[in-house]
Amino acid sequence: MNSAVDAPAPARGSGRDNPWLTLAAVALGVMMVGLDGTVVGVANPTIAADLDASLAGLQWVTNGYLLALAVLLIVGGKLGDRFGRKKIFIVGIVGFALTSLLCALAPSIGVLVAARVLQGVAGALLMPNTLALLRAAFPPAELNRAVGIWGGSSALAVASGPIVGGLLVEHVSWESIFLLNLPLGLLAAFVTWRWVRESKDETHVGSFDLPGVALLSGGLFLLIWGVIKAQDHGWGSAYVIGFGVAAVIALVAFVLWEARTADPLLPLDLFKNRSLSAGVVLVVTGFFALFGILFFIGLYLQNVHGYSPVQTGVRLLPLTATFVVSAPLGGLLTEKLGPRVPLCIGMLILAGCFFGLTGLEVDTGYGGQWPFYLLIGIAMGLVIVASTEAIVGNAPVERGGLAGGLQSTANQLGGVLGTAVLGSVIVSGVGSALAGNLADAGVTGAAARAVEGQTELIAQGVAPVGPDTPAALAQAITDASFQSFMDGLHTAMYVSAGLALLSAIIALLVSRGHGAGDGTVVHV
Known part of the structure; x- marks a missing residue:
């Protein structure tokens, strides 16, 4: 068993002995990343028009960022453990702010994609070290509460992103959504430099x-x-x-x-801890379901119901804004009960919500939607904090950056897999249902064959209706296309619900991080 060299700081104090100033600094950092993740989606149509971007180019504005972030998060955590978490965190913050400026100044879609890749690299230095700095600063009795506030700060940024981004794009420019990171980054860097205590792994100083x-x-x-x-x-x-x-x-x-x-990058003995390994799996499965469903619920609200990006963001507030409350609540429950109970409850709520959302139809009103969004927000607050405790709380303090990188990598990996895999499920579901729905709507012959060739477009909730299509035929194609999209969406909901139920069973393997106080890994 390994003892922590950099023991947690006292719970109270002043200057660099005050863990709450560390929490303020890392909260600013995660808010910057959280805002960036949601405001870009709102700006995509405007970016495409201004930079004459193809759909593939526009997708890489997001995918380039996610790729760089996902593949380097563990490396970023390891660098923090080796060279100092405060130092690497500041490099990440400053780098994120500077690459945001480069995004705002991009004259072409190619330059914007390149800047987004660099932004992902900076984010990979920033994100895993936020958790490591908290782990080194807070005593065990207050760590879960701090992680809850950390999660709530990120959730607040995510929740406000679509609305803030919509207002900026509409009244200023798409470039302004990236310039927003500059004041946040400068403030976070100053607070970190002035008041955050340095910590790193003093026990492993071999070659990288x-x-x-x-x-x-x-x-x-x-x-x-x-x-x-x-x-x-x-x-x-x-x-x-x-x-x-x-x-x-x-x-x-x-x-x-x-x-x-x-001197391994990722010591495999970490995974001997059953709770840590289960926590990694639960982060992947939880975010697989959440990100995949959120992506396609956004398409449902915008393309099927016809809401604008800002209107969609407002209607998703019961889900995103609830994180602000449910993440700290998850911290309190995890502190009192350990991570197992919140994880099981959260996953069971998610399973119930996904099953419930299979009842969505083309004309379902908002009153039939928002209760599910609210419950998903509550459930994810429990899952995020409890799974973080299962991973970071079961790793030694001197490996806090590595554990934070592992958690963040599982998060990103789950999100990318969820969007891609569930997207494939929806495309497949649309392909299976489209011919029958067209026949039921009275669309036959050449018109039906033309629509059947637009499966991927219909899987986005878009009806392939040309400007010269007769009104009656256009309505029939729209009805069949929307119904096929809903059929595919229902299949994705069933897949997500089943995955959430499996995750609830896996959560039974998780125990409290008994070694959180002394940096010792306890194998259970």
């Missing part, structure tokens, strides 16, 4: 594991690239299978290398 970095980053890149491109090539295509096989080879090679090297 460059082969491990290359194998892990390469393996995750190959995996995520293959998943993203499956939408274009199909899951059974040689292209996607080839990337999948290459990813497996790289990740197996990574495990074999880590087992034999003296």
Whole structure:
């Protein structure tokens, strides 16, 4: 068992002995990243028009950022453990602010995508070290409460992002959504430099594991690239299978290398802790369901119901704004009961909500939607904080940055997989239902064949109706297209509900991080 070298700071004090100033600094950092994640989606149509971007180019504004972030998060946490979490956190904040400025000044879609990739690199330095700084600053009795506030700060940014972004795009410009990060970044960097205490792993000072970095980053890149491109090539295509096989080879090679090297990037003995391993799985499955469903509920509200991005953001407030309350509540419950109970309750609520959302129809009013959004927001607040405790609370303090990187990587990986896999499920569901729905609506012959060739467009909730289509035929195509989208969405809801139920069972394996106070890993 390993003892922590950098013991947690006292709960009360002044200056750099005050953990609440550390919480304020890291909260500003996660708010900056949270805002960036949601305001960009609102600005996409305006960016496409201003920079003459194709759909593929526009998708890479998001996917380039996610790729860089996901493959480097563990590396960012490891760098913080090795060279100082405060130091790497400040580098990440400053880098995020500067690359946001580069995004705002981008003259073309290619430059914007490149700037977003660099922004993802900066985010990978920033995010995992937020949790590590909290772990080093707070005593065990207050750590879960601090993580709850950390999660609530991120949720507040996520909740306000679509509304703030919509207002800025409408009344200022799309560039202004990136400039918003500059004052936040400067403030966060100053607070961190002035008041946050440095911490790092003093017990592991060997060489940096460059082969491990290359194998892990390469393996995750190959995996995520293959998943993203499956939408274009199909899951059974040689292209996607080839990337999948290459990813497996790289990740197996990574495990074999880590087992034999003296100074591993990701010490495999961490996973001997059952609670930590289960926590990683639960973060992936939880965010798989949440991100996938949120993406397509957004399409449902905008394309089927015809709401604007700002109107959609307002209608999703019962889900996103609830995080502000449910994340601190999750911290309190985890502090009192340990992570197992909140995780089980949260996953069961998610399963019930996803089953309930299979009742959504084309004309379902908002009154039939918002209670489910509210409950999902409550459930995710419990899941996020409790799974973070299961991972970070069961890792030694000196490996706090590594554990934070592991948690953040699982988060991003779950989100990317959820959007891509459930997207494929919806496309498949649309393809299965479309012919029958067209026939039921009275669309036959050449008109039906033309619509059947637009499966991927219909899977976004868009009816492929041309400007010269007769009104009666246009209405019939719209009805059949929307119904097919709903059929695909229902299938995705069933998949998510089943995954949430499986996650509730896995949550039974999780125990409280008994070694949180002294940095000792307790194997249970």
